[in-house]
Amino acid sequence: MDFGLLSLFFGSFLASTILPGGVEGLLYVMVQQGYEFSPLFIVATAGNTIGGVVTWWMGTLLKKGLKNTRVTKWFSLSPPAMARVRKFGPSALLLSWMPIIGDPLCVAAGYLSLRFWPCFIAIFVGKAVRYLALLYWIFA
Numbered sequence: 001m002d003f004g005l006l007s008l009f010f011g012s013f014l015a016s017t018i019l020p021g022g023v024e025g026l027l028y029v030m031v032q033q034g035y036e037f038s039p040l041f042i043v044a045t046a047g048n049t050i051g052g053v054v055t056w057w058m059g060t061l062l063k064k065g066l067k068n069t070r071v072t073k074w075f076s077l078s079p080p081a082m083a084r085v086r087k088f089g090p091s092a093l094l095l096s097w098m099p100i101i102g103d104p105l106c107v108a109a110g111y112l113s114l115r116f117w118p119c120f121i122a123i124f125v126g127k128a129v130r131y132l133a134l135l136y137w138i139f140a
Helices: 003-015 024-032 037-065 069-074 079-095 102-111 116-139
Strands: none
Touching: 003 024, 003 037, 024 037, 024 116, 037 102, 037 116, 079 102, 079 116, 102 116
C-alpha cells in the first residue's frame, strides 16, 4: 500500500470539508519524490470531491434539523450568500475549490436542497480543474 497516496487522499478529503487545511505542499513534495502526474491527479481530485460531497450532505442535515441561526452563521450561510447559491444553482459549486468560500458554497447547496448529481458534477469539475492547473504548474 502506498502511504503517500493514502495521505494525499485523506489530506485532500479533509481540506475539502469544513476543516481548514491544504495539500499543496504535500503535492509538491510528492512530485519531487518522483510520483507520476496521473495518480496524484486522480487521488487528490477524488479525495477533494468526496470531501465536497460530504460538506454538501452536511448542509442537507442542517436543513433537516439544525435551523439554529448560530449554526447557520458558523457555516457562513448568510442571506446574501444563500441568494447567490440559489440564483446560480449547482454551477456555483464550480467555485467549491476556492479557499474560504468553497465549503460554505457546498453547505449552502445542501441546505437549499439542490439536486445531488448536478452538484456532484459541478464539485468534481471545479476540483479537477484546480488539480490539473496546480499539478501542471508544479510539473512545469
